[in-house]
Amino acid sequence: MSFRTTTAIDYVEDVAPGSGALPPRAWYASSDAKSLSLNGTWRFRLSPTAGAEDDSFAEPGYDAGAWAEVAVPGHWVLQGHGSPIYTNHLYPFPVDPPRVPTENPTGDHVRVFDLPDDWPSDGGAVLRFDGVESCARVWLNGTELGEFKGSRLPHEFAVGQLLKPAGNVLAVRVHQWSAGSYLEDQDQWWLPGIFRDVTLLHRPTGSVRDFFVHAxxxxxxxxxxxxxxxxxxGRVTVPALDIDVATGESMTVAVEPWSAETPRLYDGRLVTEGESVPLRIGFRTVVLEDGLIKVNGKAILFKGVNRHEWHPEKGRALDLETMREDVLLMKRHNLNAVRTSHYPPHPAFLDLCDEYGLWVIDECDLETHGFVEQSWRDNPVDDERWTPALLDRAARMVERDKNHPSVVFWSLGNEAGTGRGLTAMAEWIHGRDSSRLVHYEGDWNCRDTDVYSRMYAFHDEVEKIGRKLDGGTRKRRELPFIQCEYGHAMGNGPGGLADYQKLFESYDRLQGGFIWEWIDHGIKHPELGYAYGGDFGEELHDGNFVCDGLIFPDRTPSPGLVEYKKVIEPVGIEGDGADGTVRVTNKYDFADLSALAFEWSYQVDGETVEAGALSVPALAPGESADVKLPEPPADARGGSETQWTVRALLASDTAWGPKDHEVAWGQFPVSARPLPAVAATDRPTASEELIYLGPASFDARTGTLKTIGGVDVSALRLDVWRAPTDNDDGAEWQTDTRYGMLWRKYGLHRMQHRLDAVELGDDALTVRTRVAPAAWEVGLSTVYRWTSDGTKLRLTVSVAPEGDWTVPLPRLGIRFALAQADRVKWFGGGPGEAYPDTKSASMLGRWHSTVDELQTPYVRPQENGARADVRWMEIGGLRIEGDPEFWFTARRWTTEQLDAARHRTDLTPGDTVWVNLDHGQHGIGSQSCGPGPLPQYFLRAEPAEFSFVLSEVN
Structure with missing residues (x-):
């Protein structure tokens, strides 16, 4: 006979949400009730298992003076105690719900505090935890308060009767693993600790408990x-609206509505016998009507982003200013929506969304993605034993956040399969709050949800959905569609955003989407720059898949965010240079254009020669107007490339952006550029070692360029290789189109160059080669033809594929090395990088940079920094003109060195600068989790000819 005794740590593996906590309620700050932050330095002891130490540390008088110290809010693994773990969806422990490993890092935390001298003696008090991962047991002054799970959710305990004026001992035992961990398998670092605020709140007699603002x-x-x-x-007052009513009573008055574009908030106050609570009220109505998501009577278009909470040093312990920085960056880059992936954020973040204006999908702290590995068998969301925990999580989200006008959707969670527990959550939420809609992506039949939501649907499928040709249930076909995740922003990319946006704007049913995701979750590291999965010795990890954001870990915008800003800009600006008109379209859902000022400028060969204000009507949403541009400047040079640029700027300072902040822009040509011409008047001559042609010298044996005037040039030859991007490498489940891997399979990273002939003609030096990989029959027959007029040198490269090419090329162009170079100037697209399907934000103009500034610092090094549509560039004493336009990159390391690097610190700058001049680049796409490049962005192995004119800079 065997039996199992009940122990003090059984709660860790209990599927129940916890015990002892108060019912959930709205989050608010009192005007007059005292509060005491218990954030700061706590004493800390780490144990290897849940039961390694007894509970004596919770007793008053226990001496924890020899313990270590940690900051709260914080994660102990980011403060020198253990290590973080990154997995995308695999559980880092055996899947045996609700059991967890005996090896369960457990952190005991102790905080001794005194009450302020003015702490009231009447009423009660509440101890509030806003976030603890993953399971906590709490004592105050030796009395156990309870235990709880639900890491990103608040828990409160009544403690008034336990407090004393001085020497209060708060003890918290935190376990990394618990039954709750099975419900928290989000794509993020596993980071145990007390990572959100801990606060003691006085609750006066007759104070506000919970309230629900219906506006x-x-x-x-x-x-x-x-x-x-x-x-x-109590009573509710809103002075600006002359409202003074009792709680529970309704009053109707004329108001300005709240929206993400016009976030009008009214200051009010809820007053009870014992307390006054400030209210920030936004009037808005969210409905599902005519198969569309409508707010205040209008269908809205989400231009959103998924946001994990992240800081490269503090993890998910964010302060208010960091949260504000996120919101301001979003607003300044034209975003209008946030999905709080995959848990409710710190409540202060929602205050900021209310204030500055962002639509919010508030998502529950629920994901069981790891069960997909066993075909969802034993999935907690379809096991009634877990339903109370699911309902607890839903209630703690809804009750905490229900008074935020920015929240327009409740989301049941993420990637948790389907099941009875999710249905129970949806039914409870619909019953509790009928003023919002319910979202859950995994419910493709839309049994429980009010919207058809998908992740990473390809462009062609999205169009079918827009046309209601996607099949499915009748209910689903009658619902609006959003992409709750698309545009996987991992490394260089995402590509194809403009193509998605065109679809969203073409079909009413398509109501936009949310880029995955906001920020790279790199952890600052002294040797690696930023660490990602595997850098802490994890046995199981998913590498740099955790670095897939629109901003870098230090919150610098990536080229992907700049591209997205352009793609979703709220003003369409299209022009016709021939007749001098510009069509301006208001793409806002609610706001007119009165807050914007418009400017025109006229460029000649990329230089602005004249500029001025443009009068544009204050168009209502959806309206367009054709506006006449002024006559082109009279002294505009003939025989030059000319164009108009029109910009929409903030007319005055706003809460989120300064006057003259650029909101949108458009460019359109007037006259095309004349192509560079070099008359082939010079004849090549040869000595024993060198061939001379115009300003250049070549190796007599190989025909390789050596100098142009006084500039040394080496290793010039055809190049097809780029250091594969994360999107080139693709996701492991996309086996047939992972071109980064296929390129390696076919040897495009180790092409061999065979010299077939060096021919001196009357007016040209011709070098014939074959470029091909070992082990395969495919190759590129390549001819370099050099001509000169005595001053300039023209190189024409002709490429003819041989054999059966089954993969596109990464790039096609030439590469060479300069002994020294620093400053770069060019006329073309800029100021940042661009590729065939990430070019929307590339503005034609004259730009300058250093070689080092050209690099884009992706956390995992990869192909980056290309400038598109380049007419000419100057670097290292050379001037290079293209026929046709070209891409260029310039680096202090080779592509091979870039390819070999795993972290930024692996790249050591050398004196040599390697320059690529590309006739073509393969598209970027989003295949690290979504679709690859669309067919029109493929760089196919086809016959090609392109030219460059090279000369020494005067």
């Missing part, structure tokens, strides 16, 4: 209706 808007009458339901009776 709807009637777009027909322009009136808002306010009702505040409160657990404790």
């Amino acid at each position: 709807s808007y009637d777009h027909v009458t322009g009136e808002g209706t306010l009702r505040v339901d409160s657990d404790v009776e």
Whole structure:
């Protein structure tokens, strides 16, 4: 006979959400009730297992003076105690729900505190934890308060009767693994600790407990209706609206509505017998109507992003200013929506969304993705034993965040399969809050949800969905569609965003989407720069898949964010240079264009020669107007490339951006550039070692360029290789189109160059070669033809594929080395990088940079830094003109060195600068998790001819 005794640590593996905590309620800050932050330095002891130490540390008088110290909020693994673990979806422990390993790092935390001298003696007090990963047991002054799970959710305990004026001992035992870990398998670092605020709140007699602000808007009458339901009776006042009513009573008045574009908030106050609470009220109505998501009577288009909470040193322990920085960056890059992947954020973030204006999909702290490896067998969301925990998580999200006008959707969670527990959550949420819609991507039949949501649907499928040709249930076909994740922003990319946006704007049913994701989760590291999965010795990890954001870990915008800003800009600016008109279209959902000022400028060969203000009507949403541009400047040089640029700028300072902040822009040509011409008048001559042609010398044996004037040039030859991007390498489940791997398979990273002939003609030096990989029959027959007029040198490269090419080329152009170079100037696209399907934000103009500044610092090094549509460039004493336009990159390391690097610190700059002049680049796509490049962005192995004119800079 065997039996198992009940122990003090059984709660760790209990599927119940916890015990002892108060019911969930709205998050708010009191005007007059005292609070005491318990953030700061805590004493800390780490144990290898959940039961390694007894509970004596929680007793008053226990001496923890010899313990280590950690900062709260914080994660102990980011403070020198253990190591973080990154997995995308695999559980880093055996899947045996609800059991967890005996090796369960457990952190004991102790904080001794005194009450302020003015702490009231009447009423009660509440101890609040805003976030603890993953399971916590709490004592105050030796009395156990309870234990809880639900890492990104608040938990409160009544403690008034336990407090004393001085020497209060708060003890918290935190376990890294628990039954709750099975519900928290999000794509992120596993980071145990008390990572959000800990606060002691005084609750006066007669104080506010919980309340629900109902503030709807009637777009027909322009009136808002306010009702505040409160657990404790009181009065509600809104001075700006002359509202003074009892709680539970409704009042209807004329109001300005709240939207993400016009986030009008009214200051109000809820007053009970014992407390006054400030209110920030936004009137808006969210409905599902005519198969569309409508707010205030209008269908909206989400231009959003998924946002994990992240800081490269503090993990998910964010301060208010970091959160504000995120929101301001979003607004300044034209984003209008956030999905809080995959858990409710710190509540202060939602305050910022209310204030600055962002639509929010608030997502529950729920993901069980690892069960996909066993075909969802034993998935907790389809096991009724877990349903109370799921409902607890749903309630803690909804009750905490229900008074935020920015929240328009509740999301049940992410990648948790389907099951009875999710249905129970949806039913509870619909019953509790009918003023918002419910989202869950995994419910493709839309049994429980109000929107058809998908991840990474390819462009062609999205178009079918837009046309309602996607099949599925009748209910689904009648629902709006969003991409809750698309445009996987891992490394260089994402590509294809403009093509998605065109679809979103073409079909009413398509109501936009959310890029995955906001920030690279790199951890600052002294040797590696930023660490990612595997850098901490994890046995199981998913590498740099955790670095897939639109901003770098230090919150610098990536080229992907700049591209997205352009793609989703709220003003369309299209022009016709021939007749001198520009069509301006208002793409806002609610705002007119009165907040914007428009400017025109006229460029000649990329230089602005004249500029001025452009009068544009304050167009209503959806309206367009054709506006006449002024006559081109009279002294504009003939025989030059000319164009108009029109920009939309903030007319004055706003809460999120300064006056003259650029919101949108458009360019359109007037006259095309004349192509560079070099008369082939010079004749090549040869000595025993060198061939001379115009300003250049060549190796007599190989025909390789050596100098142009006084500039040394080496190793010039055809190049087809680029250091594969994360999107080139693709996702492991996309086996047939992972071109980064196929390029390696076919040897494009080790092409061999065979010299067939060096021919001196009357007017040209011709070098014939074959470029091909070992082990395969395919190759590129390549001819270099050099001509000169005595001053300039023209290189024409002709490429003819041989054999059966089954893969596209990474790039096609020439590469050479310069002994020294620093400054770069060019006329072409800029200022940042661009590739065939990431060119929307590339503005034609004259730009300059250093070689080092040309590099894009992706956390995992890869192909980067190309400038597109280049007419000419100057670097290292050379001037290079293209026929046709070209891409260029310039680096202080070779492509091979870039390819071999795993972290930025692996790249050591050399004196030599390697320059690529590319006739073509393969598209980028989003295949690190989504689709690869669209066919029109493929660089196919086809016959090609392109030329460069080279000369020494005067």
